[in-house]
Amino acid sequence: MRASLLLSLLALLATILPAAEFAEGFRLPRMDPEEIAPASAEDLATARDTFSLGASSWYHLKPLQDTKSPTTEVLFSNRADGFDEPRHQAALQMVGRLPMKNPQVFKRGDDWLVQEGNDASHAFRLRWIPPTPTIVSKEHAETIRVALYVDDGSFGAGVSRIEEQLGPQKNVALRRVTAKQIRQGALAQADVVIFSGGSGSRQANALGLAGRVQVREFVRQGGGYLGICAGNYLACEGFDWGLGLLNARTKSSRWKRGVGNVQIERTPAGQNELPSLPEKSSIRYANGPIFTDAQNPTLPPFTTLAWFRSELAKNDTPVGIMTGSPAIASAAFGRGRVICSSAHPEQTPGLEHFVEDAMRWLAQPSPRTP
Structure with a gap:
């Protein structure tokens, strides 16, 4: 009874979290x-x-x-x-x-x-x-141009692993971008942007209002967004500092669940979008978001590509909310596409092709959404 009441209370609190905020008219x-x-x-x-x-x-x-x-x-x-x-x-x-x-x-x-x-x-x-207009050009369709965020809020092994996995790929042009470069319009020369692990709020603070608007408009105009762990937090709707790309909110504000391997299970949609992802696998987890539908009527619902089938719940974090929650999800945003992973496939042996699969799916055009 107490557990059920606690989960209901946490869900209620999560529904009143602020939505992503974007002032207009700045220079x-x-x-x-x-x-x-x-x-x-x-x-x-x-x-x-x-x-x-x-x-x-x-x-x-x-x-x-x-x-x-x-x-x-x-x-x-x-x-x-x-x-x-x-x-x-x-x-x-x-x-x-x-x-x-x-x-x-x-x-x-x-x-x-x-x-x-x-x-x-x-x-x-x-x-x-005035901010540089974000125009996503597909003139270089034979080459996928990937911008990898490397600045405050991005730390850990994610950046180096992604570079190891995408660097050797044919027809992929990978480059690092800073928050300042994003504010100044660098994503106009990219097809996909990647935000890896670290701290989502610190990434947002580094980008600032101007950078957050640039990323959001980049995706709206047809770009792809891959968010891993911190980058998943950054994409969510349920934070005033977020990007509001993914119609998702975290189930609890207590995020420090621990670090270790957990089990995930791929969905049929996951098989289509991430063909190298096994049906069941162990994956490295490090305090990633445990999220659910934010029910924002202005955003399309996300599609679950994999579910968590086990959980970590250290440091007095809520028990029972992780298993059965989305581990990996995708969504459309405007003419662009979004994939977010709470856990770290790029740091998991056997899942090294996840980033490449995600990148190639994200680089495809998406039907327009509001």
Whole structure:
């Protein structure tokens, strides 16, 4: 009775988790490299930490502490009072970074300028660039272009294993991409993007609002998304910092279930999309998401490609919610495709062809969805 009540309560709590959030109308800050005359006293009198580029277009400078090099995040909101320090502020609002500890942003005529502190010897012109439109081109259909995210929030053996598995493949062009490159439109030169293990929330914070929008639009316009463990969390709908690509929410906020091998069972759909995946197999698991349908009417339902048939439930995590939950799932998003794996097939002996299978399925065109 208590177990049943606990599961019901967890399910209720999960349904009220926030959906992915995306502010609109932002521009990206871009510093010109040429040095120009520093601010005058009159210029500095106009400098503000929070300023507007127009109606419903507000920006705020947030210097970061304890970084290797001077860094200030540029945050965006549709409201002047919209910078109230949400927990995942970078994921929800960051549109760029300035290489300064104490930037002074001001206008001189029609130009925006920025300099380090009040007594700088020079300033730089600061341009506000519209996001690069995400246009997924299939002109290079004979070669699958894969962008592998390698930046904050991506750690562990996943990246190296994926490179080992895809690098030798014919007609595959694999390259690493950073969060900054994604914000600046690098996915326009890709067919598939991969986010591997690490921390989904840290990946979201590194991408910022601008990067999350780029990934989401990349998939909507026909790109493919492969999320493994942290990348699966990142894709889910049930986090305000998520990408909202997969109509899924986690069953519990207690995620630290443990690390070890668990059993999965492939579905008929899994056989079609992942032909090398055995009917039953042991797979490495490391605190991946235990998810269910988020029931968002604006997203298509996902298809389960494999089920968990055993579970880990260490550290006082809920018992009984993992077995029978999706281990691997796929979905359509716009004209693109999504595959997410809670566990780590790329790090499991015998499942080394999973990433290649997923990549090739993701690179195919998908029927348009809302």
